[in-house]
Each structure stands twice: as structure tokens, then as C-alpha cells.
Amino acid sequence: MREKQRSSGGALYAAAAYGTWGLVPIYWRVLGPVPAVEVLAHRVIWSLVFVTGLLAATGSLATIRTAFQSRRTMATLALSSALISVNWGLFIWAVQSGRLLQASLGYFINPLINVLFGVIFLGERLRALQKVAVGLALIGVTVLAVTTGVLPWVSLVLAVTFGLYGLLRKTVAVESMVGLFAETALLAPIGLTYVCVLEWTGRGALGRGTLGHGGLLMACGVVTGAPLMWFTAAARRLPLSTLGFFQYVSPTCQFALAVLWFGERMTAAHAVTFALIWTGLVVFTFDAWRRSSGRSEPDTAETMNPPSRA
Numbered sequence: 001m002r003e004k005q006r007s008s009g010g011a012l013y014a015a016a017a018y019g020t021w022g023l024v025p026i027y028w029r030v031l032g033p034v035p036a037v038e039v040l041a042h043r044v045i046w047s048l049v050f051v052t053g054l055l056a057a058t059g060s061l062a063t064i065r066t067a068f069q070s071r072r073t074m075a076t077l078a079l080s081s082a083l084i085s086v087n088w089g090l091f092i093w094a095v096q097s098g099r100l101l102q103a104s105l106g107y108f109i110n111p112l113i114n115v116l117f118g119v120i121f122l123g124e125r126l127r128a129l130q131k132v133a134v135g136l137a138l139i140g141v142t143v144l145a146v147t148t149g150v151l152p153w154v155s156l157v158l159a160v161t162f163g164l165y166g167l168l169r170k171t172v173a174v175e176s177m178v179g180l181f182a183e184t185a186l187l188a189p190i191g192l193t194y195v196c197v198l199e200w201t202g203r204g205a206l207g208r209g210t211l212g213h214g215g216l217l218m219a220c221g222v223v224t225g226a227p228l229m230w231f232t233a234a235a236r237r238l239p240l241s242t243l244g245f246f247q248y249v250s251p252t253c254q255f256a257l258a259v260l261w262f263g264e265r266m267t268a269a270h271a272v273t274f275a276l277i278w279t280g281l282v283v284f285t286f287d288a289w290r291r292s293s294g295r296s297e298p299d300t301a302e303t304m305n306p307p308s309r310a
Contacts, residue, residue, distance in 0.1 A: 010237025014246040017230035020223075021310065022253025025103075027223055028095040029262065031216055034205040036093035038198060041191035042205075043088060043220040048184035050221030051177055054229065060177070067174045067182050074182070076172050081183035083165040087158060091310035094154050101264045103310070104254035105144075106158030108277045111247065111284060112137045113163040121167060129287035133280040140276030147269035158310070176232050180225070244288055248281065 031039050055061050067073050094103040112134050118124035126134065145151045169179060198204035206214050235243060255274070258264040 010234045011242075013230045014234035014238060014243055015249070017227040017234060018246045018249035019253065020227040020230070022250040023257070024223060024310065025095045025100050025254055025257055025262075027216070028092045031092075031213065032096045034213060034217065036089055036096055038195070038205055039092050039217065039220070040085065040089040041194045042217040043092075043224060044085070044184050044187045044191040045195065046218050046221030047180065047224040048188045048221070050225040051181045051184065054225060055177060055181060060175075063175065063178050064181060067172075067178055073172050073174065076168050077174075077179060077182045078186055080165050080168040080172075080179070081186045083161045083168070084183060085187055087161040087165065088310060090154065090157055090161075094158075098262065098264055099154050100254055100258035100262055101266065101270065102152055102154040103158055104251040104258060105152060105274065105277065106155035107162070107251035107254065107310075108248070108274070108281065109137055109141070109155060109159040110162050112280060113159045114166060115284070117163050117167050127287060127291075129283050129290075133284035133287070136276045136280035136283070140273040140280070143276065144269050144273040147272075148267070176228055177225075180228060239292070245285065248285075 028039065052061075055064065067077070091103055094100060115124075115126065115130055115134060119126055141152060141156070172179065174182070195204060195206075199207050202208065205217060234246075259266050
């Protein structure tokens with residue numbers, strides 16, 4: 001009975017985390033009058049404030065010292081902070097500029113990019129079904145590029161930066177919140193300097209914007225930190241294979257928002273591309289389920305999206 005309650009609670013936490021990540025484009029769209037770089041700077045600053053408060057409230061501030069004592073860990077987190085800042089900033093810009101459809105495609109591709117990075121950087125081997133899934137994704141991206149005449153660079157940059165970010169975070173033994181604290185602490189001086197210059201010159205959103213926009217900017221820390229906290233709670237209660245199914249909730253919500261609410265145009269090329277990507281993800285998920293059930297050979301590590309989403 002207790003195990004059932006634990007699993008149910010884990011599913012609720014996972015739904016809350018991935019659901020929030022899926023609906024957060026609405027938040028960035030409301031902040032549309034504020035330039036994406038400025039929103040990013042505020043997100044970094046207020047995320048640091050929120051995570052610091054959370055670590056203090058849970059008595060976990062002492063764990064920060066361990067991360068900062070290792071030069072290798074800090075060097076890795078410096079690289080991961082650069083990657084996540086590019087990822088966050090590009091996603092915010094994509095939402096504000098009417099490219100959420102491309103952004104959602106990037107997060108659909110991401111699990112397959114993780115598989116490729118496992119092969120390239122970790123020496124893992126692709127299973128037969130994984131090769132099929134990656135091949136379908138590659139065909140889908142090619143169809144979109146050839147048909148539209150434009151490489152879907154937003155999708156690819158989001159998928160690659162997030163994949164590399166996850167790869168780096170796998171190599172450091174720090175908890176999610178501690179890692180986010182270190183990353184935002186490294187980025188905060190840049191973000192704070194940028195915001196101060198904007199406010200000093202009268203171009204900052206806090207000084208010239210509405211009270212509502214100012215409040216939303218300061219709440220960026222909660223929007224970033226709360227889903228991560230829920231994800232961590234879900235990861236402690238659910239098997240990795242079960243948690244893996246939830247990772248498609250976010251891009252699915254983003255896709256629906258882009259087409260049904262934001263009015264972004266979905267062409268025949270987009271339809272073919274998404275159909276191929278979704279088919280690849282079905283194959284990928286089936287292969288992961290079969291492996292977790294002990295029905296296939298364990299010849300490669302399982303991949304999961306890292307817990308720090310756009």
C-alpha cells in the first residue's frame with residue numbers, strides 16, 4: 001500500500017514538473033515586451049535567489065561547499081552553465097518570436113540526440129531499434145530542411161545544447177538543486193551587471209515596465225526552481241523507465257500551444273517531420289520499455305533528459 005502511494009505521489013510530481021515545463025511558454029509570451037536577453041538575465045538572478053532560499057530552508061547549504069571545493073566539478077559546471085544559458089535564452093526568444101513549433105521539435109529530438117551522444121562520447125552501442133529511431137529523426141529533419149529550404153536551426157541548437165548539458169551534468173556528482181545553484185551563481189554576476197546597466201540607462205524593464213511585468217520577472221526563479229524540485233521528488237519515487245514516459249509531456253504541450261493557441265502555421269512539411277519524429281519516439285520508448293522489462297540485452301546505458309528544462 002505504501003509503495004502504491006509512493007508511486008502515485010511520484011506520478012503527480014512528474015506530471016506537475018513536466019506539465020509546468022510544457023506550459024511555461026505562456027509565461028514567456030506574456031513577457032514578450034521584455035527582450036529575451038533581459039528575461040534570461042532576470043531568470044538567472046531570481047533563480048539563484050530562489051534556490052539559495054530553498055537550500056537554506058532544507059538545511060542543505062553545507063552541500064554547496066563540496067561542489068565548490070572541486071576544481072574539476074566547477075569547471076564542468078561552468079561549461080554546463082554556458083550551455084544552459086544558451087538553451088534558456090534561445091527558447092525564450094523562440095517563444096517570443098513565434099517559433100515555439102520549432103522549439104518543441106527540438107525537445108522531441110532531444111532523447112534521440114542523447115542516444116547519439118552516448119555513442120559518440122561514451123562509447124555506447126546503438127541497439128537495432130535505437131538505430132531505427134535515430135534514423136527516422138534524421139529523415140524527419142532532412143525532410144523539413146529540404147522542403148522549406150531552411151535548416152531548422154532553432155530545433156537543432158536546442159536539442160544539441162540540452163544534450164551536451166545533460167552529458168556534462170552526468171559527469172558531476174552533485175544534486176540537481178546544488179548544480180542549479182552553482183550554475184546560476186556563475187552566471188549571476190553577468191546577469192546582474194546587464195540588468196543594472198539597463199536600469200541605470202533607463203532601458204530596464206523594472207524601471208519602465210508595468211508592475212505586472214516586474215513581478216513576473218522576479219517570479220522567474222520560482223518558475224525555474226519549482227518544477228525542478230518536483231522533478232527531483234518524482235525521480236526519487238518512480239522507476240527511471242516510468243519517468244521517461246513523462247518527458248514527452250512537455251514538448252507535446254508546447255506543440256499544442258504553438259498550433260492551437262499561438263496560431264503558428266503548421267505546414268505539410270512540419271506534419272511529415274513530426275510524424276517521423278513521433279514514430280521514432282514510439283520505437284525508442286518501446287525499446288526502453290522492453291529493456292527495462294528484461295526483454296532485451298543491456299548493451300547501452302539508458303538516456304534521460306536532465307532535470308533542468310526551458
